[in-house]
């Protein structure tokens with residue numbers, strides 16, 4: 448954190464301690480309390496956009512001043528604020544946002560691309576101390592085998608050890624107690640309902656028992672969306688969780704809530720990487736009409752293939768074959784040669800530039816061949 452003593456301006460003034468805000472959830476909850484939003488009895492959906500400051504070692508995607516877009520759903524229990532449906536609703540909204548921004552989803556066959564939702568339950572305010580005690584106890588036996596950072600974390604904030612990326616320590620960390628084994632029945636049932644609601648709306652997720660949040664006020668559902676394109680090692684695009692006891696911790700009424708913060712800088716890096724990839728990506732095919740008489744047929748074929756979702760560029764019948772090949776090789780993965788014979792027979796000559804193979808393919812088989 449950035450905290451320092453501000454210089455007293457006059458001899459009579461006392462120096463004051465100033466801190467730049469590292470995150471916004473606590474500030475939003477404080478505003479909820481101060482403005483008595485709980486008295487309305489309604490569920491509040493609040494958002495913020497702005498800079499945050501953290502004293503971290505800067506690298507790509509990690510800055511000391513960065514920007515967040517965040518939102519919090521908070522209210523009295525009677526407004527539905529504690530319901531697992533809120534958690535699933537927030538996650539479904541975020542999945543839809545990333546889909547609509549055109550960020551692809553990771554899949555089993557494609558796990559190194561696209562966005563991935565990972566979640567966990569860190570339990571209630573009573574589950575967690577029991578877990579932390581068990582974790583401390585287990586760490587006491589193995590911490591001397593761990594890296595220096597983890598030895599320190601084992602003392603100061605044992606939950607942070609679970610976050611560690613240190614290769615050599617992974618086996619030891621995987622063998623530590625899991626929070627899932629320390630959840631009470633209410634927390635277990637809450638988490639199961641969140642997962643069931645996500646299944647019902649087809650939001651893909653992975654449960655990671657090691658996912659925790661650094662701050663103590665988080666309870667139950669915690670989550671993170673990561674992306675594999677454009678961010679390098681800092682691949683957490685957004686994170687969030689439930690904080691059912693936070694309002695009471697800072698002197699307010701009972702007001703369970705759940706929220707998230709998107710790293711705006713990382714969102715932009717992700718979108719930029721995607722745009723660059725799209726610009727560099729070659730088209731599925733280039734159609735070369737052999738003579739102007741085939742121009743109309745070439746356009747008809749382009750229309751047919753585009754309707755199948757393929758990306759197509761059409762040359763012109765006035766181009767010499769050599770020129771068509773040169774242009775096609777630059778912009779597309781394959782060239783389709785459309786001469787009089789091809790139009791008559793319905794069999795198109797296709798050359799794939801990567802394999803160098805050239806063959807005749809029935810028009811109806813073109814979409815599957817070119818994909």
Ligand code: AMP
Pocket residue numbers: 470501503508509510511512513514515683684685686687708709710711712713
């Ligand atoms: P956190 O509250 O730490 O989970 O942060 C939420 C999101 O803010 C993360 O998922 C990142 O996208 C972004 N973020 C956190 N710290 C930084 C940083 N130092 N620089 C840039 N983005 C950050």
